[in-house]
Structure formats: C-alpha cells, structure tokens
Amino acid sequence: xRISLLFFVILACHxxxxxxLAQKLVNDTYGMLFExxxxxxxxxxxxxxxxxxxxxxxxxxDTNAPAKARFIAAEVLFLYEPAFVKRHGAQxxxxxxxxxxxxxxxDHLNPWGxxxxxxxxxxxGSVLVRLGEASIPALIDLLDDYTILQGYWGSEEATLGNAAxxxxxxxxxxxxSRIIERPLDxxxxxxxTVRDAKIKAVIVNHLLPNL
Numbered sequence: 001x002r003i004s005l006l007f008f009v010i011l012a013c014h015x016x017x018x019x020x021l022a023q024k025l026v027n028d029t030y031g032m033l034f035e036x037x038x039x040x041x042x043x044x045x046x047x048x049x050x051x052x053x054x055x056x057x058x059x060x061x062d063t064n065a066p067a068k069a070r071f072i073a074a075e076v077l078f079l080y081e082p083a084f085v086k087r088h089g090a091q092x093x094x095x096x097x098x099x100x101x102x103x104x105x106x107d108h109l110n111p112w113g114x115x116x117x118x119x120x121x122x123x124x125g126s127v128l129v130r131l132g133e134a135s136i137p138a139l140i141d142l143l144d145d146y147t148i149l150q151g152y153w154g155s156e157e158a159t160l161g162n163a164a165x166x167x168x169x170x171x172x173x174x175x176x177s178r179i180i181e182r183p184l185d186x187x188x189x190x191x192x193t194v195r196d197a198k199i200k201a202v203i204v205n206h207l208l209p210n211l
Contacts, residue, residue, distance in 0.1 A: 021055045022062075022069035033072065034106050034124075040079070046072070047080045057081075060088045060096070071100040078127065090134030097128050098138035102145060102168050108153040109161055115174045116186045117160050125171065129178045136179065140207060142172035143199070164188065173199040182206060 024030065030049075031042035046052060059065050059073040074096050077084040085093050099105075101112060106124065113122030121129050128135040145168035152161030170186075177184045182202050186195050 021052060022059060022065050025059075025069040025072045026066050033075070034108065034111050043076050043079050046076050053081070057084055057087070060084065060092065067096070067099045067103055068105045070096050071105050085131075090131050091137060094128055094131045094135040095138040097124065097131075098135070098142055098172075100124070101171055102142055102147075104149060104151070107151070109149055109151050109166070110153055110157055112171055113174075114152075114157065114161055115164075115166060115170060116184065117164060117188055121175060121178060125175055128175045132179055136176065136207065139172045139176050139179075142168050143204065145169055145172075160188075167192075169199065170195060173203050176203050176207065180206065 025046070028042075030045040032038045033042050046056070056073040056076055059070050060077070062070070074084075074093055101124075106112075111122045111124035113120040113125045115121075128139065147168050148165050149168060149171070150162050150165075152158045174184060174186075180203075184198050184202050186198050190198070
C-alpha cells in the first residue's frame with residue numbers, strides 16, 4: 001500500500017503518542033486477535049479508525065508504551081504498511097516480537113509454532129525468522145530465559161505443545177537455527193539436558209564462540 005508524501009511529512013513531524021490508542025490495544029477494545037476469523041477483522045478495525053495509521057507508527061518508537069500495544073501496532077502495520085520496518089529499523093521491530101514471546105502477550109502459543117514437532121515457526125514466529133539477521137541480537141538475549149511456556153490451544157496441538165514444555169530458550173534457539181540455517185536436530189523426546197547440549201553446539205558455539 002502506498003503512502004502519500006503528505007503522510008511522510010506528518011509522520012516526520014509527529015511526536016506525541018496517543019495513550020488512548022495504546023490502552024485500547026491493551027484492552028482488546030477493537031476485538032480479539034489470533035482468534036479466527038476475528039483476527040483480521042480486528043486488525044482492519046484498528047487500521048481503519050481515523051488517525052490510527054500515524055499513531056501506530058508512533059507506538060513502534062515509544063519504548064514507554066505497553067509492550068502489548070507496540071506488538072499489536074506492529075501486527076497491524078505488517079498487514080497494511082509493511083514498509084514501516086525500513087522506517088523504524090528491523091532490529092527494533094524484532095525486539096518488539098521477542099518481548100511478545102518472552103512475556104506471553106498472545107493468549108495461546110499456537111502462533112509461535114510447534115518447533116521441532118512439525119518443523120513450524122508459526123505465523124508470528126515466522127516474523128522473527130523473516131527479519132533474518134536483524135532478529136539475532138534480540139533472540140540471543142532470550143537464550144538465557146529458561147521459563148517454560150504453556151498454553152497451546154486445539155486438540156492435537158495442545159496435546160503435543162503442552163507436553164513438550166517448550167521454554168523461551170527453545171523458541172529462541174529454534175528461530176535462530178532457521179535464520180542461520182543450522183539444524184538443531186532436537187527430537188520430541190529429548191530432555192532439557194539434551195536440548196541444551198544441542199543448543200550449545202549448534203547455536204551458542206556458532207553465534208557466541210567466546211562464551
């Protein structure tokens with residue numbers, strides 16, 4: 001979608017953030033996200049409200065805004081104005097998504113993928129993979145987080161995903177392995193100890209050789 005020159009002028013001059021929009025996003029005022037078919041309808045409502053296009057971009061730069069509001073802003077912009085990544089920087093956008101993962105800003109884990117269970121990164125995890133090398137610093141920071149995440153929805157996905165006891169570290173390592181194209185070769189039955197040994201051998205030793 002093209003944005004007029006006037007939009008760029010307004011965006012360049014725009015500084016104040018809209019706390020009301022941020023609060024609406026946090027409170028799911030526009031509708032639910034990552035629940036279908038409501039998901040895209042919700043993104044459309046957010047984008048279509050007058051004035052929101054500029055305010056959404058302002059949220060990307062506002063490090064004091066709620067993390068959930070910044071994450072939703074990025075999701076809307078990826079759908080309607082993907083060129084925002086170039087304007088704000090891929091590393092900044094990647095960090096927004098890394099925080100969303102670490103803080104479980106989505107009600108369920110399905111959008112982050114089932115990792116080595118079916119070789120999937122999910123629709124949201126795929127954003128970090130697509131951003132490529134720009135995602136590496138943010139994902140490396142998550143390697144030290146051993147928090148177990150639970151909350152897959154559905155029948156088979158819930159059974160497999162919740163039993164896997166994926167940690168933040170596992171998601172991070174798996175996305176990194178896809179970015180640097182070095183398979184982790186973790187198997188569904190691998191213990192945390194085995195997982196960590198493979199993560200160290202494939203990811204840590206490659207990206208952080210001095211550790």
